[in-house]
Amino acid sequence: MLAALLSTLVLALSAQAATLKLQSPKLVVTDSMGTQLRSDSFSLSKQVAEAVELGAKDILKMTFQVLDQETGNGVQPHQTFLRFYDEKTNEEGIQPVRVTPGGKAKFELNLSKPPLSLPPTPNGDPLKVSLIIGTSQYDPISVELFDLVLPKSQPAPENPLESTFHVLPEIHHTFRADNKMPPQPISFAFIGIVLAPWAILLSLWSQVVPKPSRLFSPSILPFVASLGAFEGLLFWYWVDLKLGQVLLYGFMLSLPTFFAGKTALASIGSQRLGRK
Numbered sequence: 001m002l003a004a005l006l007s008t009l010v011l012a013l014s015a016q017a018a019t020l021k022l023q024s025p026k027l028v029v030t031d032s033m034g035t036q037l038r039s040d041s042f043s044l045s046k047q048v049a050e051a052v053e054l055g056a057k058d059i060l061k062m063t064f065q066v067l068d069q070e071t072g073n074g075v076q077p078h079q080t081f082l083r084f085y086d087e088k089t090n091e092e093g094i095q096p097v098r099v100t101p102g103g104k105a106k107f108e109l110n111l112s113k114p115p116l117s118l119p120p121t122p123n124g125d126p127l128k129v130s131l132i133i134g135t136s137q138y139d140p141i142s143v144e145l146f147d148l149v150l151p152k153s154q155p156a157p158e159n160p161l162e163s164t165f166h167v168l169p170e171i172h173h174t175f176r177a178d179n180k181m182p183p184q185p186i187s188f189a190f191i192g193i194v195l196a197p198w199a200i201l202l203s204l205w206s207q208v209v210p211k212p213s214r215l216f217s218p219s220i221l222p223f224v225a226s227l228g229a230f231e232g233l234l235f236w237y238w239v240d241l242k243l244g245q246v247l248l249y250g251f252m253l254s255l256p257t258f259f260a261g262k263t264a265l266a267s268i269g270s271q272r273l274g275r276k
């Protein structure tokens with residue numbers, strides 16, 4: 001059902017799209033004095049064989065009338081353009097063509113005053129000239145008409161952003177040279193000088209520090225050991241453990257520590273009171 005509807009619609013549309021034709025299309029080249037250098041007719045079905053060549057001040061004139069193929073009435077298309085395209089550089093320029101309500105079109109290219117949209121031709125390569133006509137209810141037209149050879153022009157100006165689209169030179173890092181180290185014996189001599197006070201301090205300390213007499217007694221050693229275990233746990237935390245694990249292990253460790261501490265304090269207390 002839907003397909004049938006669509007196909008009728010397509011049929012209706014294609015039936016509606018009528019065809020345009022050009023009446024007496026003609027191109028004329030004159031020089032600046034108005035002398036006619038060349039006159040050709042062109043058509044939508046066949047490209048002009050010989051390229052159209054313009055001198056620096058020559059003028060190209062194109063005239064044609066747009067007609068309905070069926071009725072022969074003049075048609076004013078919504079859009080009529082000439083496209084100048086350089087295949088090698090991929091540059092193109094589009095020029096609108098004025099068409100009267102009766103379909104009469106007139107285009108003039110005066111090379112004394114070339115339009116800005118004309119692509120540059122620094123190498124003298126021919127431009128492909130196409131006619132583009134678009135209007136509702138008619139089949140669109142886009143036809144290559146002829147090759148146009150223009151005098152050599154300045155090359156296209158370089159885009160100011162052009163330079164930013166290239167690879168930048170590679171970055172080479174230069175590192176500062178290593179510091180110069182003194183010979184090893186000298187280094188060791190100074191290490192000895194720096195460490196000497198510590199050696200003296202430790203040797204003197206060993207003379208004056210009182211010996212912990214009861215540190216290893218069976219009533220105190222468990223407490224000292226459990227404090228050591230706490231230190232070990234904190235070191236383990238620093239190396240590997242997560243906070244939750246530390247809290248759990250610390251809690252488990254705190255119970256024996258509590259009782260060992262109580263025993264140790266009681267033993268010291270009774271010793272102080274001379275009960276022994």
Ligand SMILES: *[C@@H]1O[C@H](CO)[C@@H](O)[C@H](O)[C@H]1NC(C)=O
Pocket residue numbers: 059110111112113
């Ligand atoms: C072509 O342009 C030049 C410079 O503007 C002008 O002097 C000359 O009259 C123009 N020729 C035609 C036929 O319009």
